[in-house]
Amino acid sequence: MRHRQTERGYIVRLERGEPLMETLRHFIHANEIQSATLTGLGAVCNSRLGFYDLETRSYVEKSVPEDCELVSLVGNISYFEATPVIHVHATLGTRDFQALAGHLFDTECSVTVELHIDVYQNRIDRKPDDNTGLNLMDL
Secondary structure, eight states, rough: EEEESSSSSEEEEOOOOOOOHHHHHHHHTTTOOOOEEEEEEEEEEEEEEEETTTTTTTTEEEOOSSSSEEEEEEEEEEEEEEEEEEEEEEEEEEETTTEEEEEEEEEEEEEEOOOOOESSOOOOOEEEEETTTTTEEOO
């Protein structure tokens, strides 16, 4: 991973083979990021997407092993208890120009992943929400 600090946060570029979530967790810890928003694009493989089923209060998962364009990545960084939460959604473009989208559990950089991380000074925490079964931002 390579990065450059900006006036609002960081621009980050993952190297081929780097896992997105593990790399971000290390970066968050090393740079003491309290909260942030994320945007990105690139090319990835070995992705896992999810769709949250409110009725069952669980994620339906889909594995996408093939190389895909990371058409769009949007998300945020907050905390649940002492652990950083990277909440990311992504749209993946397949070789036959189909789009797959959902909650992104993880993915691996296959060519490049370019991220903009806009950092905020105040820490945003999450707390359990009885209506959804999720840990939502406590604002």
